[in-house]
Amino acid sequence: MSLGKKLYELRTNKNIKQEQIAYDLEISQSTYCDWENNVSIPKRENLLKLAEYFNIDVKDLEEEIYKITINNKKSAIALVNSPNSKINSTEAIIKVAESLEKLTNLFEKYLEKNQNLSK
Numbered sequence: 001m002s003l004g005k006k007l008y009e010l011r012t013n014k015n016i017k018q019e020q021i022a023y024d025l026e027i028s029q030s031t032y033c034d035w036e037n038n039v040s041i042p043k044r045e046n047l048l049k050l051a052e053y054f055n056i057d058v059k060d061l062e063e064e065i066y067k068i069t070i071n072n073k074k075s076a077i078a079l080v081n082s083p084n085s086k087i088n089s090t091e092a093i094i095k096v097a098e099s100l101e102k103l104t105n106l107f108e109k110y111l112e113k114n115q116n117l118s119k
Helices: 003-013 018-025 029-036 044-054 058-066 089-117
Strands: 069-072 076-079
Touching: 003 029, 003 058, 018 029, 018 044, 044 058
Parallel strands: none
Antiparallel strands: 069 076
């Protein structure tokens, strides 16, 4: 289950509207809507507020965020967010992209070497 689905389930089980949660958490309704639709991920302080609001352990919400979501069309985009991380998700994406580029270069060199050996 994604974080958005979990938030939706918690909200609808309590029969609460998005607008009410947003008001209670002092955030915009569109921000909460983005969380529920997996468009964005709440910051640590908002995760704590959500856990308190729904009277659940914050780990129940965090476990959904730790998962890596990969959307593969023509290129892969990895979204990584950890409340214990010292970098934000944008920095994490850049690091993942740099690592993938290095890995691709190594793999290309490996293929070139093996093609030369087979000749």
